[in-house]
Amino acid sequence: MRQAVLEFWFDFASTYSYPAAIRVRALADSAGVEVKFRPFLLGPIFKAEGWNTSPFNLYPAKGRNMWRDLERICADMSLPFRRPDPFPQNSLLAARVALAGLDEAWGMDFCVEVFRAEFGRGSPIDAAATIAGILSGLNIAAEPVLAAAQSDNNKARLRAQTEEAQRRGLFGAPTFVTADGELFWGNDRLERALLWAAQRRGA
Amino acid sequence: MRQAVLEFWFDFASTYSYPAAIRVRALADSAGVEVKFRPFLLGPIFKAEGWNTSPFNLYPAKGRNMWRDLERICADMSLPFRRPDPFPQNSLLAARVALAGLDEAWGMDFCVEVFRAEFGRGSPIDAAATIAGILSGLNIAAEPVLAAAQSDNNKARLRAQTEEAQRRGLFGAPTFVTADGELFWGNDRLERALLWAAQRRGA
Numbered sequence: 001m002r003q004a005v006l007e008f009w010f011d012f013a014s015t016y017s018y019p020a021a022i023r024v025r026a027l028a029d030s031a032g033v034e035v036k037f038r039p040f041l042l043g044p045i046f047k048a049e050g051w052n053t054s055p056f057n058l059y060p061a062k063g064r065n066m067w068r069d070l071e072r073i074c075a076d077m078s079l080p081f082r083r084p085d086p087f088p089q090n091s092l093l094a095a096r097v098a099l100a101g102l103d104e105a106w107g108m109d110f111c112v113e114v115f116r117a118e119f120g121r122g123s124p125i126d127a128a129a130t131i132a133g134i135l136s137g138l139n140i141a142a143e144p145v146l147a148a149a150q151s152d153n154n155k156a157r158l159r160a161q162t163e164e165a166q167r168r169g170l171f172g173a174p175t176f177v178t179a180d181g182e183l184f185w186g187n188d189r190l191e192r193a194l195l196w197a198a199q200r201r202g203a
Numbered sequence: 204m205r206q207a208v209l210e211f212w213f214d215f216a217s218t219y220s221y222p223a224a225i226r227v228r229a230l231a232d233s234a235g236v237e238v239k240f241r242p243f244l245l246g247p248i249f250k251a252e253g254w255n256t257s258p259f260n261l262y263p264a265k266g267r268n269m270w271r272d273l274e275r276i277c278a279d280m281s282l283p284f285r286r287p288d289p290f291p292q293n294s295l296l297a298a299r300v301a302l303a304g305l306d307e308a309w310g311m312d313f314c315v316e317v318f319r320a321e322f323g324r325g326s327p328i329d330a331a332a333t334i335a336g337i338l339s340g341l342n343i344a345a346e347p348v349l350a351a352a353q354s355d356n357n358k359a360r361l362r363a364q365t366e367e368a369q370r371r372g373l374f375g376a377p378t379f380v381t382a383d384g385e386l387f388w389g390n391d392r393l394e395r396a397l398l399w400a401a402q403r404r405g406a
Contacts, residue, residue, distance in 0.1 A: 059374070068386070076395075171265055
């Protein structure tokens with residue numbers, strides 16, 4: 001029987017991607033599903049909808065609800081929560097480093113630590129010092145990683161990843177995609193996505 | 204100990220209000236919470252956001268995802284599903300009848316049957332014949348109810364109910380509101396809302 005796979009698409013600026021990133025690995029393990037972290041940028045996708053910032057900023061009632069909802073979710077998970085300022089954070093640097101890191105063993109840990117820094121401690125994730133600090137905490141030498149992340153090749157890979165997200169119909173984050181192309185949008189759809197993936201393993 | 208109460212705010216045109224309406228009474232019973240059905244109109248609220256139709260029509264990627272997601276939810280609940288045409292349906296008549304009916308014993312059953320007709324069988328809920336058929340199925344004489352629903356007094360009550368929704372920060376449906384004013388938006392937040400209501404009973 002083949003190992004079932006679930007792709008976890010996220011933008012580091014995305015609020016609901018925080019609890020999703022914290023939850024996804026343990027839940028996938030329990031479901032016998034392999035999870036693939038796929039960072040991308042929502043900016044170009046929002047721009048195509050005519051939005052120049054997060055819809056949570058454009059529609060204040062929706063934004064107010066999201067912050068309160070996220071606060072409740074984090075409290076239920078005993079997860080620290082701080083609202084990033086400004087919101088959304090610029091996630092470009094973190095996404096580039098993550099993409100480089102996901103070829104290595106530390107990639108997923110790095111992603112989770114970025115979310116913890118951003119939404120748990122309120123750290124600015126566009127600051128090289130924040131990213132370097134996270135890498136150091138994982139016993140990774142920051143300088144060569146930051147250099148590799150900013151290489152033309154890696155920048156192009158992130159653009160291609162974002163284009164793939166757009167082509168596959170992603171419009172928000174987190175989004176979970178199964179091997180047979182089923183899309184599940186939202187932290188609250190994670191369990192259903194894992195069940196879908198597990199039921200179709202080897203199909 | 205006082206009975207905990209949860210308000211269930213919905214628009215008959217709202218897609219996710221369908222599974223919510225089907226689920227809410229049994230779940231509220233199990234949680235020991237009394238549920239109050241509160242129909243309102245999303246139209247004026249969307250208009251205030253600058254939208255002249257459902258955001259699911261305005262943002263096609265989001266709309267595609269919603270239909271697929273709803274299809275999965277209904278399949279998981281063994282609930283028939285048909286996409287209403289046109290979408291959204293005009294929910295004014297159904298909301299007026301519901302508001303009148305919710306003073307009577309048959310109000311909640313009527314609401315559930317409207318959702319079943321609209322999203323389960325694809326019936327036009329703006330047609331008096333559809334509404335009359337639902338009332339007959341509940342052994343209610345349709346004519347006096349339709350007349351009462353269209354009275355100036357009842358029309359004004361629905362406007363007031365919609366204004367209350369707007370004033371309390373509702374921006375979508377379904378929305379669940381607890382006695383202490385906590386808002387939970389979405390069918391997928393129903394369980395959490397009931398827990399919130401139950402934990403604060405008599406508070």
